[in-house]
Amino acid sequence: xxxxxxxxxxxxxxxxxxxxxxxxxxxxxxxxxxxxxxxxxxxxxxxxxxxxxxxxxxxxxxxxxxxxxxxxxxxxxxxxxxxxxxxxxxxxxxxxxxxxxxxxxxxxxxxxxxxxxxxxxxxxxxxxxxxxxxxxxxxxxxxxxxxxxxxxxxxxxxxxxxxxxxxxxxxxxxxxxxxxxxxxxxxxxxxxxxxxxxxxxxxxxxxxxxxxxxxxxxxxxxxxxxxxxxxxxxxxxxxxxxxxxxxxxxxxxxxxxxxxxxxxxxxxxxxxxxxxxxxxxxxxxxxxxxxxxxxxxxxxxxxxxxxxxxxxxxxxxxxxxxxxxxxxxxxxxxxxxxxxxxxxxxxxxxxxxxxxxxxxxxxxxxxxxxxxxxxxxxxxxxxxxxxxxxxxxxxxxxxxxxxxxxxxxxxxxxxxxxxxxxxxxxxxxxxxxxxxxxxxxxxxxxxxxxxxxxxxxxxxxxxxxxxxxxxxxxxx
Amino acid sequence: xxxxxxxxxxxxxxxxxxxxxxxxxxxxxxxxxxxxxxxxxxxxxxxxxxxxxxxxxxxxxxxxxxxxxxxxxxxxxxxxxxxxxxxxxxxxxxxxxxxxxxxxxxxxxxxxxxxxxxxxxxxxxxxxxxxxxxxxxxxxxxxxxxxxxxxxxxxxxxxxxxxxxxxxxxxxxxxxxxxxxxxxxxxxxxxxxxxxxxxxxxxxxxxxxxxxxxxxxxxxxxxxxxxxxxxxxxxxxxxxxxxxxxxxxxxxxxxxxxxxxxxxxxxxxxxxxxxxxxxxxxxxxxxxx
Numbered sequence: 001x002x003x004x005x006x007x008x009x010x011x012x013x014x015x016x017x018x019x020x021x022x023x024x025x026x027x028x029x030x031x032x033x034x035x036x037x038x039x040x041x042x043x044x045x046x047x048x049x050x051x052x053x054x055x056x057x058x059x060x061x062x063x064x065x066x067x068x069x070x071x072x073x074x075x076x077x078x079x080x081x082x083x084x085x086x087x088x089x090x091x092x093x094x095x096x097x098x099x100x101x102x103x104x105x106x107x108x109x110x111x112x113x114x115x116x117x118x119x120x121x122x123x124x125x126x127x128x129x130x131x132x133x134x135x136x137x138x139x140x141x142x143x144x145x146x147x148x149x150x151x152x153x154x155x156x157x158x159x160x161x162x163x164x165x166x167x168x169x170x171x172x173x174x175x176x177x178x179x180x181x182x183x184x185x186x187x188x189x190x191x192x193x194x195x196x197x198x199x200x201x202x203x204x205x206x207x208x209x210x211x212x213x214x215x216x217x218x219x220x221x222x223x224x225x226x227x228x229x230x231x232x233x234x235x236x237x238x239x240x241x242x243x244x245x246x247x248x249x250x251x252x253x254x255x256x257x258x259x260x261x262x263x264x265x266x267x268x269x270x271x272x273x274x275x276x277x278x279x280x281x282x283x284x285x286x287x288x289x290x291x292x293x294x295x296x297x298x299x300x301x302x303x304x305x306x307x308x309x310x311x312x313x314x315x316x317x318x319x320x321x322x323x324x325x326x327x328x329x330x331x332x333x334x335x336x337x338x339x340x341x342x343x344x345x346x347x348x349x350x351x352x353x354x355x356x357x358x359x360x361x362x363x364x365x366x367x368x369x370x371x372x373x374x375x376x377x378x379x380x381x382x383x384x385x386x387x388x389x390x391x392x393x394x395x396x397x398x399x400x401x402x403x404x405x406x407x408x409x410x411x412x413x414x415x416x417x418x419x420x421x422x423x424x425x426x427x428x429x430x431x432x433x434x435x436x437x438x439x440x441x442x443x444x445x446x447x448x449x450x451x452x453x454x455x456x457x458x459x460x461x462x463x464x465x466x467x468x469x470x471x472x473x474x475x476x
Numbered sequence: 477x478x479x480x481x482x483x484x485x486x487x488x489x490x491x492x493x494x495x496x497x498x499x500x501x502x503x504x505x506x507x508x509x510x511x512x513x514x515x516x517x518x519x520x521x522x523x524x525x526x527x528x529x530x531x532x533x534x535x536x537x538x539x540x541x542x543x544x545x546x547x548x549x550x551x552x553x554x555x556x557x558x559x560x561x562x563x564x565x566x567x568x569x570x571x572x573x574x575x576x577x578x579x580x581x582x583x584x585x586x587x588x589x590x591x592x593x594x595x596x597x598x599x600x601x602x603x604x605x606x607x608x609x610x611x612x613x614x615x616x617x618x619x620x621x622x623x624x625x626x627x628x629x630x631x632x633x634x635x636x637x638x639x640x641x642x643x644x645x646x647x648x649x650x651x652x653x654x655x656x657x658x659x660x661x662x663x664x665x666x667x668x669x670x671x672x673x674x675x676x677x678x679x680x681x682x683x684x685x686x687x688x689x690x691x692x693x694x695x696x697x698x699x700x701x702x703x704x705x706x707x708x709x710x711x712x713x714x715x716x717x718x719x720x721x722x723x724x725x726x727x728x729x730x731x732x733x734x735x736x737x738x739x740x741x742x743x744x745x746x747x748x749x750x751x752x753x754x755x756x757x758x759x760x761x762x763x764x765x
Contacts, residue, residue: 028513046505049668
């Protein structure tokens with residue numbers, strides 16, 4: 001594979017990962033590399049990131065793909081690295097030796113016995129306590145090699161597993177040990193310090209995953225690995241398939257997103273401040289110019305901030321999605337006159353008071369999850385029952401100035417849909433939208449009643465933060 | 477004509493360091509590329525990490541003049557590009573007396589009556605110039621369109637005068653706090669650099685270089701506390717500017733070591749929100765005395 005092929009394959013992999021890389025940007029990258037030369041990997045990374053990236057949220061995907069296509073080391077990477085456990089007690093470590101090029105697939109396996117594990121964990125705890133990124137990287141490489149081996153499907157095929165490594169090394173449990181190493185006997189003595197060390201543990205796990213991807217790319221080619229493992233940018237990740245770490249990232253993204261939306265909405269309101277023509281004033285003003293209306297006068301626009309009622313399904317599968325949507329809506333409180341929120345499974349429960357200004361989003365989300373208990377009677381989602389109960393209990397919630405927002409996947413366990421009740425609700429409200437966190441192609445499959453409800457109220461697909469932002473923008 | 481900018485990334489790092497801006501590899505490389513490829517540089521990042529300072533440092537390091545356009549909501553062509561000095565034009569017309577209109581007309585649309593604003597100034601300068609377009613995310617979409625023409629061709633068309641082309645391409649630095657998404661067209665024309673909070677080693681160096689009076693050990697403690705604060709979920713994480721301010725405050729108060737009492741007393745320099753303040757006190761296990 002020539003350098004140019006590699007470059008083009010790299011661009012293609014970035015596009016596959018969802019980064020918009022234009023042709024001109026690819027050309028710029030080539031020019032930048034020409035100007036810089038290929039002496040150093042980090043310079044190459046800087047050249048690519050400067051020319052190809054357009055927003056920071058794409059950076060994690062970019063780094064993953066870059067590491068696959070321009071790996072720091074090849075194979076076991078012995079000749080370049082020094083392990084921190086060099087010269088271990090039993091002398092079985094073959095560190096510092098170059099790999100036998102004749103059998104790259106069968107290097108002598110490193111010792112992964114209990115003694116080696118104990119030594120390794122010791123070294124890792126020290127590295128975590130010191131917060132030394134280089135040591136962590138070396139340890140991650142060694143850890144994958146030592147504890148991450150699994151047998152591949154084909155004969156002699158070698159595979160690696162990040163799960164095996166974190167299972168055996170379990171860096172999360174090392175936090176207390178690392179803290180004790182820097183003279184803190186009680187792990188809860190200083191939460192901020194503990195948080196730093198925990199971040200180190202997470203960093204180690206990320207490094208292990210990156211290392212496993214690199215090894216996999218050597219066996220199966222970077223294209224294959226990039227297609228299957230590179231995570232999308234956080235605003236593109238489906239609510240349904242988000243991992244815990246992604247949820248954390250999304251949670252952090254909600255506030256800035258809300259701020260960005262709020263400024264945009266504010267500005268647009270400024271721009272549209274001219275209302276309909278004030279005929280009377282225009283004619284009177286035209287007197288001074290002999291009856292020619294040189295300047296038109298307009299009525300001020302009536303400031304119409306809508307009320308908002310949010311009804312959201314908090315049954316297991318869609319709870320995460322509903323939480324994010326609620327948080328975003330509440331972050332945009334200034335854009336609405338009044339916001340009320342209700343959660344339901346088969347019973348309706350008001351949660352408006354959970355959203356106090358300045359509250360910690362994490363606690364709010366946990367609270368919401370807990371409130372699912374109040375919202376469920378038998379624990380089986382029933383949209384029909386929920387709508388009926390809502391109409392009975394809160395008949396005053398919907399007025400002609402209210403926008404109604406329903407969040408849910410419209411999966412009602414084949415129960416009664418109570419379509420007439422829902423039609424009445426929609427009729428009582430000014431506008432109604434239904435946000436569905438499922439892909440359109442899954443609507444109406446199984447017990448989904450998407451099109452039945454969709455005929456009554458506009459149903460919108462909303463699977464990730466981008467779609468959510470677009471929707472809220474249109475709403476306010 | 478030799479390029480007035482940097483010769484290599486290492487050169488960029490060295491010369492920026494010499495004028496008091498400690499750049500990391502990515503920043504130095506991108507600053508070099510901006511000069512070498514003659515492309516505008518879009519710098520994003522949290523407030524107070526030295527985005528504007530980068531442009532100033534590049535100007536200082538290369539001996540180029542700095543032209544600054546501060547963006548704000550409602551910025552228009554007349555403020556950003558050029559304007560005709562109509563008062564002076566009126567005077568000229570009145571003074572013309574019985575001169576023919578054609579002559580007067582030719583007279584009043586000359587350089588003499590042109591008020592150049594930052595963008596045009598930067599394009600017409602013959603010396604090396606760094607054009608800093610600060611907080612570009614604050615402008616309206618129309619100004620972005622205006623920038624588009626200038627950033628891609630470095631030329632301005634004035635109907636009465638004709639097209640003014642750049643004698644020498646200025647090095648353009650745009651900064652943005654990402655409160656609004658810039659259009660893809662602008663981003664595509666620019667090199668992109670995200671400056672984040674620095675690692676503790678670099679931050680300590682920055683504090684030491686900005687506040688030479690502070691002692692080495694104190695700077696280390698300070699940077700450590702700041703990095704712990706950043707790990708918290710705060711409304712506004714402290715940035716480099718705040719670290720430097722903090723160091724200055726501690727020096728002014730004559731504090732030798734950063735103990736609990738000293739932190740509790742001066743935390744207001746670093747954290748600007750009340751809720752952040754309380755949270756930090758709780759998390760750092762400090763008691764207000």
